[in-house]
Amino acid sequence: MLKTHNCGELRACDAGSTVTLAGWVHRRRDHGGLMFFDLRDRSGIVQVVCDGSSPPEVREAASTLRPEYVVQVKGRVLRRPEGLENPDLPTGEVEVAAAELTVLNPSRTPVFYINEDSEIDEALRLRYRYLDLRRPRLQRNLILRHRTVKFIRDFLSERGFVEIETPMLIRSTPEGARDYVVPSRLHPGCFYALPQSPQQLKQLLMVAGFERYFQIARCMRDEDQRADRQPEFTQLDLEMSFVDREDVLELVESLFTALVPTVSDRRILQVPFPRLSYQEAIARYGSDKPDLRFGLELVDLTPLAAESSFQIFRQAVAAGGAVKGMRLPGCAGYSRKQIQELTDLAVKNGAKGLVWIARTADEVRSPLSRAVGEGEMQALVQALALEPGDLGLLVADDARVASLVLGALRSELGPRLTALDDRVLAFAWVLDFPLLEWNAEEGRWQAVHHPFTAPLDEDLPYLETDPGRVRAKAYDIVANGYEVGGGSIRIHRREVQERMFRVLGLGDEEARAQFGHLLEAFEFGAPPHGGIAPGIDRLVMLLAGEPNIREVIAFPKTQRAADLMLGAPAPISERQLEELGLLVRVEKRANPA
Numbered sequence: 181m182l183k184t185h186n187c188g189e190l191r192a193c194d195a196g197s198t199v200t201l202a203g204w205v206h207r208r209r210d211h212g213g214l215m216f217f218d219l220r221d222r223s224g225i226v227q228v229v230c231d232g233s234s235p236p237e238v239r240e241a242a243s244t245l246r247p248e249y250v251v252q253v254k255g256r257v258l259r260r261p262e263g264l265e266n267p268d269l270p271t272g273e274v275e276v277a278a279a280e281l282t283v284l285n286p287s288r289t290p291v292f293y294i295n296e297d298s299e300i301d302e303a304l305r306l307r308y309r310y311l312d313l314r315r316p317r318l319q320r321n322l323i324l325r326h327r328t329v330k331f332i333r334d335f336l337s338e339r340g341f342v343e344i345e346t347p348m349l350i351r352s353t354p355e356g357a358r359d360y361v362v363p364s365r366l367h368p369g370c371f372y373a374l375p376q377s378p379q380q381l382k383q384l385l386m387v388a389g390f391e392r393y394f395q396i397a398r399c400m401r402d403e404d405q406r407a408d409r410q411p412e413f414t415q416l417d418l419e420m421s422f423v424d425r426e427d428v429l430e431l432v433e434s435l436f437t438a439l440v441p442t443v444s445d446r447r448i449l450q451v452p453f454p455r456l457s458y459q460e461a462i463a464r465y466g467s468d469k470p471d472l473r474f475g476l477e478l479v480d481l482t483p484l485a486a487e488s489s490f491q492i493f494r495q496a497v498a499a500g501g502a503v504k505g506m507r508l509p510g511c512a513g514y515s516r517k518q519i520q521e522l523t524d525l526a527v528k529n530g531a532k533g534l535v536w537i538a539r540t541a542d543e544v545r546s547p548l549s550r551a552v553g554e555g556e557m558q559a560l561v562q563a564l565a566l567e568p569g570d571l572g573l574l575v576a577d578d579a580r581v582a583s584l585v586l587g588a589l590r591s592e593l594g595p596r597l598t599a600l601d602d603r604v605l606a607f608a609w610v611l612d613f614p615l616l617e618w619n620a621e622e623g624r625w626q627a628v629h630h631p632f633t634a635p636l637d638e639d640l641p642y643l644e645t646d647p648g649r650v651r652a653k654a655y656d657i658v659a660n661g662y663e664v665g666g667g668s669i670r671i672h673r674r675e676v677q678e679r680m681f682r683v684l685g686l687g688d689e690e691a692r693a694q695f696g697h698l699l700e701a702f703e704f705g706a707p708p709h710g711g712i713a714p715g716i717d718r719l720v721m722l723l724a725g726e727p728n729i730r731e732v733i734a735f736p737k738t739q740r741a742a743d744l745m746l747g748a749p750a751p752i753s754e755r756q757l758e759e760l761g762l763l764v765r766v767e768k769r770a771n772p773a
């Protein structure tokens with residue numbers, strides 16, 4: 181080793197010993213005859229001093245140092261003179277007197293400060309990711325990520341799980357996104373799909389008798405990016421045989437409950453994790469991934485609205501819709517502009533409008549006053565539980581739309597109106613999702629999770645006759661408004677899987693062509709099985725308190741799926757194309773990458 185000690189680990193008890201350190205020049209201060217520099221390695225920082233007593237060649241070398249030079253220093257650890265200790269630094273009681281100093285490699289002036297936690301344009305951070313990764317924030321995040329994955333591996337191994345790798349070059353396994361595909365040289369005109377998840381393979385491992393499988397699995401999905409998405413990401417993929425829903429929930433709950441306090445400074449709000457049905461989550465919070473760190477629950481005003489003298493309310497209810505409301509404590513003083521902003525947000529989320537009621541100490545104000553009498557207004561105020569100082573928001577629409585609109589407002593306003601402790605993780609389970617949803621654009625039913633999810637036994641008879649009412653043996657784990665993972669008990673019988681494919685509009689021929697391997701495997705003694713796949717990136721993001729998953733991924737891509745450092749994606753050579761038997765026809769797009 182080019183070093184005997186780590187910079188950040190030297191303490192007063194090391195005083196007197198001779199050490200060799202190696203690292204980066206973090207900061208340098210030159211006071212003429214006296215020069216200090218902070219030397220940094222992964223463990224932290226220590227001060228190195230060169231003064232009149234240092235050998236001339238050391239002083240000479242020290243005078244050439246610039247930030248991010250890589251150097252090796254040999255010297256004695258000294259206690260800092262009294263009064264000169266730095267209590268902010270773990271090594272602040274000592275310094276190292278340089279007796280030898282070697283520049284191992286100089287550095288260009290870094291494109292941004294490594295030694296300061298300043299805001300930097302993200303494109304620049306991604307272009308020079310190796311410099312960004314030198315900074316404490318990303319070092320901390322990636323070490324946290326390592327500890328998280330290590331904990332998971334140990335926890336599951338102790339419970340009889342076997343970690344098994346599944347291939348990256350596979351055939352499409354649908355998770356509702358577009359596939360990334362890889363052309364085959366040996367089979368011209370044929371393509372592999374990169375896994376959207378190892379879903380079918382882990383099910384086949386259950387057929388194979390492994391009983392308990394997990395994998396820290398890379399998944400690739402070609403979909404439009406959002407703040408918490410990446411085209412490639414990592415899941416804790418797991419699957420178990422001979423289990424029901426309760427077993428999977430218990431396993432994940434005990435894993436997370438043990439993990440969070442071990443690897444982070446976060447606290448779980450409530451254990452056991454609260455459970456909500458999908459219907460309840462939408463009705464009470466207007467979201468299938470509700471943030472339970474704050475209340476702001478939705479109120480159903482439909483019975484009142486059915487009798488309203490406000491025509492829009494009455495009509496909405498008569499058309500089978502609903503009127504839903506939400507109470508914003510202390511917001512009665514919202515300005516016209518603030519209310520307009522909320523209205524715009526409501527409309528953006530699909531509302532036709534937003535009605536408000538402000539209750540101040542001595543009056544109730546609302547555009548509704550023109551349409552409804554005092555009695556009805558009082559009834560609405562009461563139903564919304566408006567106290568003096570509160571603002572009520574109301575939406576009339578299809579029940580689901582009304583809930584989702586208020587849910588969007590809730591997510592926006594909750595963190596603003598509540599003093600949120602960002603150390604708190606509010607985990608919850610969302611259960612009993614619908615199995616299928618209607619895709620109006622394509623005029624067909626599609627799976628809410630994926631086509632391998634089992635229907636609730638009691639709903640199975642309606643699979644063909646009333647697909648929309650069939651609930652799934654599916655569950656999502658959510659935290660602080662994010663979906664952390666989803667899973668289900670699977671279909672394990674061929675005839676049920678075939679019925680499911682048919683409902684999804686897949687002909688028997690097509691189903692056999694695409695999923696013959698799975699259908700066939702189900703004929704060879706497939707055990708009942710189920711699993712889940714929490715997202716590692718999102719989990720670590722929450723543990724680190726970061727706003728997006730790019731901050732916990734070493735080399736992430738941009739929102740437009742580009743790697744700015746490697747310059748990917750990129751064209752390939754004529755020769756490669758020829759080998760692959762490919763001709764490229766680039767069409768001009770309105771929105772080029």
Ligand code: ASP
Pocket residue numbers: 355376377378379418666667668711712713
């Ligand atoms: N394969 C599913 C997903 O990626 C998770 C699961 O059902 O286990 O969301």
